[in-house]
Amino acid sequence: MSATANTVIEEFAAREYQWGFETPIEAITLPRGLNEDIIRQLSAIKQEPDWLLQWRLDAYRRWLTMQEPTWPNIRYEKPDFQDIIYYAAPRPKKALNSLDEVDPELLRTFEKLGISLEEQKRLAGVAVDAVFDSVSIATTFKETLAEQGIIFCSFSEAVRDHPELVRQYLGSVVPPSDNFYAALNSAVFSDGSFVYIPKGVRCPMELSTYFRINARETGQFERTLIIADAGAYVSYLEGCTAPMRDENQLHAAVVELVALDDATIKYSTVQNWYPGDPKTGKGGIYNFVTKRGKCLGRRSKITWTQVETGSAITWKYPSCLLIGDDSVGEFYSVALTNHYQQADTGTKMIHIGRNTRSTIVSKGISAGFGQNTYRGLVRINPGAENARNYSQCDSLLLGDKCGAHTFPYIEVKNPTARVEHEASTSRIGEDQIFYCNQRGLSTEDAVNMIVNGFCKEVFRELPMEFAVEAQKLLGVSLEGSVG
Amino acid sequence: MTQTTVHSYVQEFEDLLRTRGAEPAWLTPLRRAALSRFSELGFPQRNQEEWRFTDVRPIAEQTFLPAGAVTSVPDRLLECPLGALPFPRLVFVNGRFSPELSRCEGIPAPVRVGSLADALRVDPAPLERHLARYASFEQHPFVALNTACFADGGFVHIPRNTQVETPILLAFIAVPGVEPVVMHPRSLVLVEENAQCTLIEAYFTVPEAQGVYLTNAATEVMVADRAIVDHYKVAHEAHSAYHMHTLQVELQRSAQFSSHNLTFGSAIVRNDHNARFHAEDAECTLNGLYIARDNQLVDNHTAIDHAVPHCNSHELYKGILDGRGHGVFNGKIFVRKDAQKTDAKQTNQVLLLSPQATINTKPQLEIFADDVRCTHGATVGPLETESLFYLRSRGISQQEAQNILIRAFAEDIIDRIRPEALREAVHATLAAVLPQSAHTETIPFRPGTVQNS
Numbered sequence: 001m002s003a004t005a006n007t008v009i010e011e012f013a014a015r016e017y018q019w020g021f022e023t024p025i026e027a028i029t030l031p032r033g034l035n036e037d038i039i040r041q042l043s044a045i046k047q048e049p050d051w052l053l054q055w056r057l058d059a060y061r062r063w064l065t066m067q068e069p070t071w072p073n074i075r076y077e078k079p080d081f082q083d084i085i086y087y088a089a090p091r092p093k094k095a096l097n098s099l100d101e102v103d104p105e106l107l108r109t110f111e112k113l114g115i116s117l118e119e120q121k122r123l124a125g126v127a128v129d130a131v132f133d134s135v136s137i138a139t140t141f142k143e144t145l146a147e148q149g150i151i152f153c154s155f156s157e158a159v160r161d162h163p164e165l166v167r168q169y170l171g172s173v174v175p176p177s178d179n180f181y182a183a184l185n186s187a188v189f190s191d192g193s194f195v196y197i198p199k200g201v202r203c204p205m206e207l208s209t210y211f212r213i214n215a216r217e218t219g220q221f222e223r224t225l226i227i228a229d230a231g232a233y234v235s236y237l238e239g240c241t242a243p244m245r246d247e248n249q250l251h252a253a254v255v256e257l258v259a260l261d262d263a264t265i266k267y268s269t270v271q272n273w274y275p276g277d278p279k280t281g282k283g284g285i286y287n288f289v290t291k292r293g294k295c296l297g298r299r300s301k302i303t304w305t306q307v308e309t310g311s312a313i314t315w316k317y318p319s320c321l322l323i324g325d326d327s328v329g330e331f332y333s334v335a336l337t338n339h340y341q342q343a344d345t346g347t348k349m350i351h352i353g354r355n356t357r358s359t360i361v362s363k364g365i366s367a368g369f370g371q372n373t374y375r376g377l378v379r380i381n382p383g384a385e386n387a388r389n390y391s392q393c394d395s396l397l398l399g400d401k402c403g404a405h406t407f408p409y410i411e412v413k414n415p416t417a418r419v420e421h422e423a424s425t426s427r428i429g430e431d432q433i434f435y436c437n438q439r440g441l442s443t444e445d446a447v448n449m450i451v452n453g454f455c456k457e458v459f460r461e462l463p464m465e466f467a468v469e470a471q472k473l474l475g476v477s478l479e480g481s482v483g
Numbered sequence: 484m485t486q487t488t489v490h491s492y493v494q495e496f497e498d499l500l501r502t503r504g505a506e507p508a509w510l511t512p513l514r515r516a517a518l519s520r521f522s523e524l525g526f527p528q529r530n531q532e533e534w535r536f537t538d539v540r541p542i543a544e545q546t547f548l549p550a551g552a553v554t555s556v557p558d559r560l561l562e563c564p565l566g567a568l569p570f571p572r573l574v575f576v577n578g579r580f581s582p583e584l585s586r587c588e589g590i591p592a593p594v595r596v597g598s599l600a601d602a603l604r605v606d607p608a609p610l611e612r613h614l615a616r617y618a619s620f621e622q623h624p625f626v627a628l629n630t631a632c633f634a635d636g637g638f639v640h641i642p643r644n645t646q647v648e649t650p651i652l653l654a655f656i657a658v659p660g661v662e663p664v665v666m667h668p669r670s671l672v673l674v675e676e677n678a679q680c681t682l683i684e685a686y687f688t689v690p691e692a693q694g695v696y697l698t699n700a701a702t703e704v705m706v707a708d709r710a711i712v713d714h715y716k717v718a719h720e721a722h723s724a725y726h727m728h729t730l731q732v733e734l735q736r737s738a739q740f741s742s743h744n745l746t747f748g749s750a751i752v753r754n755d756h757n758a759r760f761h762a763e764d765a766e767c768t769l770n771g772l773y774i775a776r777d778n779q780l781v782d783n784h785t786a787i788d789h790a791v792p793h794c795n796s797h798e799l800y801k802g803i804l805d806g807r808g809h810g811v812f813n814g815k816i817f818v819r820k821d822a823q824k825t826d827a828k829q830t831n832q833v834l835l836l837s838p839q840a841t842i843n844t845k846p847q848l849e850i851f852a853d854d855v856r857c858t859h860g861a862t863v864g865p866l867e868t869e870s871l872f873y874l875r876s877r878g879i880s881q882q883e884a885q886n887i888l889i890r891a892f893a894e895d896i897i898d899r900i901r902p903e904a905l906r907e908a909v910h911a912t913l914a915a916v917l918p919q920s921a922h923t924e925t926i927p928f929r930p931g932t933v934q935n936s
């Protein structure tokens with residue numbers, strides 16, 4: 001590696017989090033800590049029906065009996081669950097009818113992130129449900145969607161307006177007892193998004209929500225539930241950036257997807273939360289998320305696409321339960337760890353129905369002191385005749401102080417199944433850089449190009465708007481850190 | 484329950500220590516340390532990652548007596564394919580050396596080949612630096628148990644610059660009785676600078692043996708600078724037997740080690756085959772073939788530790804699972820910090836022949852260096868319907884067609900066995916375990932189904 005290349009690497013590796021700023025807004029907060037009273041208060045603030053309160057309390061009691069998982073390949077200081085504020089909301093002034101009534105401070109925050117609601121509103125095609133801390137402050141395009149019978153609202157609104165749907169599906173994919181953080185989320189989730197696409201409707205636009213963790217020391221517990229009824233199609237985008245801060249913040253979200261007969265759900269994520277101090281690894285978000293989709297109907301399809309560039313620690317396995325015959329699960333992932341970031345991410349594909357198919361494409365990039373782990377499970381149950389899986393997980397190492405790990409579990413209990421798994425680990429070759437230099441590309445551009453090429457299979461799966469943002473993020477987080 | 488059996492092993496150990504003849508002073512503390520580690524660890528539980536798919540309760544809950552000395556050995560033992568191998572051999576019956584059955588013609592003079600117990604009695608000095616120093620008993624209860632309790636096994640010492648052309652066979656024969664018995668064969672192989680040898684470990688029993696027994700074996704191999712070792716392990720124990728084997732290989736500069744691990748099921752088989760690189764430019768191959776049928780469980784764990792730069796490793800494991808056979812594969816490759824220019828390749832292929840067969844496979848890479856080339860691949864699937872159709876259209880019966888394809892699948896490994904006599908013996912053993920006609924129905928032939936991807 002030439003001296004110039006090394007300089008470029010150092011520059012990029014040293015690049016700091018660009019989106020770190022904080023919006024000073026007064027917040028209503030519950031006292032620190034967690035007990036049944038806090039949950040009751042939280043439920044009361046949100047004016048929830050009794051069944052939901054009981055559901056939360058049940059989850060809380062289960063959570064008390066559970067242990068924090070120790071199997072992920074990550075090292076971190078365990079969060080103190082009594083030192084977290086479980087609810088914070090921007091102080092409500094009055095009911096909001098238009099963007100003009102939104103706190104201008106908030107709007108400026110979004111503008112800095114390059115996702116101005118004003119602009120978004122005019123750029124038809126993306127409806128934004130912006131979740132600022134824990135309460136939805138603005139929902140656009142609601143009317144357009146409502147015409148088609150599509151429900152796209154905050155979780156609290158869904159509980160109020162469509163309790164029968166929420167009650168039927170809440171916890172049906174990720175039961176509260178599923179894991180430690182899912183139980184915690186079930187007990188204290190504050191808000192999130194709810195989507196219902198009626199029978200045979202193709203959602204005319206990409207649905208999108210923009211998460212942003214703001215008020216200091218506020219754990220954020222989002223809950224997302226998406227239901228695609230028979231023959232429906234929806235593409236859902238989730239993107240996040242968070243401001244800079246010192247203390248670790250816990251984010252334990254739960255996402256549940258349900259696809260009925262012939263339905264398709266495409267769920268895309270770009271995650272760029274604060275990764276911690278680049279020099280010490282201090283601070284940064286703990287991203288412990290449970291995401292799972294249930295292909296309940298025949299010929300249903302769920303696609304997860306994720307670009308994970310932020311967070312100090314990522315612990316996340318978007319999974320598919322392929323229950324319906326001929327259902328399809330897909331997982332496309334780019335996970336990047338730079339500086340002191342750690343990621344333990346992957347997917348689970350559980351083949352239950354006949355002729356079910358799944359594809360896994362995972363690209364891990366490690367730089368600096370980053371540790372990147374792919375952990376995946378492909379399980380073919382005895383009844384899954386002719387199931388088919390193809391998995392590919394590739395790792396790119398930039399620098400000699402980072403690590404890449406793969407833990408793919410493959411369990412097959414049906415002899416007609418075909419399962420293939422491939423994995424490789426490599427780095428950017430000096431010859432590749434030289435080839436590009438020779439053709440007049442700077443080392444920086446060359447690395448950018450090669451990394452983007454490495455991730456292309458995944459970016460191709462992202463909706464256009466996100467693909468652009470993803471490439472930019474990858475550039476910011478890494479570009480050029482070749483060792 | 485398992486606590487009481489752990490206790491019974493501790494008891495057994497104390498008895499052994501009293502009755503065993505004089506041993507070198509350095510060995511007893513090692514045995515004691517291993518035993519206390521075993522009592523701490525207890526038998527592995529399913530909630531331990533390393534034992535997640537392998538339930539050893541049948542072993543933990545069984546009380547095994549130490550295998551007694553056997554005076555007469557059935558003739559037919561030496562007539563089975565593995566017993567009849569025409570190589571110089573050390574024979575151990577129920578874990579004890581049998582001078583009558585062993586023969587060492589054809590081995591050049593400076594080479595030391597014999598019983599480990601004898602070596603410890605006669606000239607233990609060269610062993611001190613090696614014995615029980617490589618196979619760690621810190622994490623593995625069965626290695627700890629073996630270290631505490633082993634009575635005998637093979638000791639092979641090839642001095643520097645010596646090439647032994649003929650393969651050396653270590654034959655471990657079990658003659659189970661009415662009571663369940665346990666044996667702990669322990670072997671140590673030291674191959675000095677620039678030496679070369681071929682080593683075969685065979686674990687087998689009288690073909691119709693019914694008794695329950697546990698073979699808890701451990702083998703340590705030290706391959707010094709530029710030495711070359713070609714290692715084979717064949718296990719064809721009784722249906723009712725349990726087989727645990729840990730192979731620990733240490734490779735020095737420019738050393739070459741290759742191993743072929745052939746397992747023809749027994750009730751529970753667990754192999755831990757580990758290799759560690761200590762200096763640059765070494766090469767290691769770990770290949771394996773395993774067959775599990777009926778209710779058998781075959782668990783192969785391998786770990787290759789690239790602790791230094793410029794080493795290569797290759798790994799190919801193939802499994803054939805029929806009946807209610809359960810296969811487990813876990814292949815770990817560690818590339819430590821600074822182990823640059825590592826080239827590691829791992830492949831695991833599994834053939835599932837029956838609806839009740841299960842495979843749990845987990846190829847695992849842990850990489851801490853950037854300038855490396857590491858790949859792994861795993862495939863699981865049935866026999867190709869097109870290939871079956873091709874054979875059947877030429878008048879070959881369903882069963883025969885299946886067997887041809889299974890043999891072809893296995894041949895990929897068997898063909899790599901260099902000693903011809905061993906290759907033939909493995910062919911014969913494979914033929915004996917392949918279904919003759921019993922499983923015709925396991926794969927319904929469906930000319931209509933064409934694999935669509």
